[in-house]
Amino acid sequence: MMNPILIQQCEALIYMSGEEGVTKESLAMIMMCAPQDIEACVEVLNTRYGEHDSAFQIIETADTYKLVTVSAVHDILALHLQMKATSSLSNSALETLAIIAYRQPCTKSIIEQLRGVNVDMIVRKLVALDLIQEAGRENTPGRPILYEVTSHFLDVFHLASLQSLPTLKPIESEEKDLYVKSETA
């Protein structure tokens, strides 16, 4: 059983951190306990919220905890905040993000090769949206810039880490004989 005071402290600290969230490490440091204890606290809190139909829940993205409202109250909040239709990402933005997320760090030319279109503009936009960032340069001629996704990316897709990305559907085993067949096409 978790110490109720720890749970209370943990809840308060996450609440205060608001949209910026607070990392597991800093919570552990402030509360002087192990990161595992923090995980346990969050679990207790989330169960408690669930049982009481609370408007809140705690989410974890990139080792950062945030107290967020549940999706059930989205509509009323959107009305209150006078939000027009939820802004979404365009298909080209999503495709580009998917390529970077699964193959990072990767260069623009890899994305272009895969998508078959010029991606200068979309990459610039994604950098401005803080969804991707530069991650050094590749050691090949021209030393192209490498890109990787940011922690903000993990947040907007609600991913705890890159490992929690949905697994890609593996290409079927027909792949091997595929090359032989297509040559005779």
Next chain:
Amino acid sequence: MKFNVTIASFEGPLDLMLFLIKEKKLDLFDLNISVLIEQYEAFLNEMKEMKFEIATEYISELAGLIEYKSKQLIPQEKSDFDTDATEDPQSIVARLLEYSTVKEASVTLKSMFEERSKHFTAISLSTPVQVEVCYDHDFNDLVKAMNKVLIRYKLTTPFEIKTTFKEMSVEDRVDIILMFAKSKGREFSLDELFKTCDSLECMIVSFLAILDCIRLHTLDYIHMEDTIYLKVSEA
């Protein structure tokens, strides 16, 4: 041959090829490249007849396909010198396969994005400030900081409905900001400065003014964690 034109926006030539493969029920794993080329070419010709503008990417891809097709027509003799990087069927199929996985992944990501955007967070109530001087110049940090300010502003004033005309000059704002900076006499955070703004217009003009000041080296900026600090340049 009768050809039905579907007016859909494609994300690129590969997207179009995948669409054709699906529509003509071709098997991606046993792809008949020449059928695909015919379909692809017919589609582009149809687009041209209908006076649609065709992006160069589609044409360049078509050129690659046609080159492949023409190579099929002449007897093939492998030569050691023939090592140019033209498109072969393997790479087309491999690219199509990889593209289709990416496309699938992007659909999943989209629903994840939509799901996440239904959760709101409140504005941070505490921002412990630790001042420690370290000069780091990155334009993107300024943009990020500005975005943060705008989001906060939007969240704190949800019910603003106003139509006003205001003229603000960046030059005037530069003077005001410099006065503000001099009266402070030390580093001050961007958030602090934006607190003196009473409208979105004022924030935008202030941001332009700051950019101008940095360009003219009348203000220096320091970047720490997520916060930008400004101060009057000593030089």
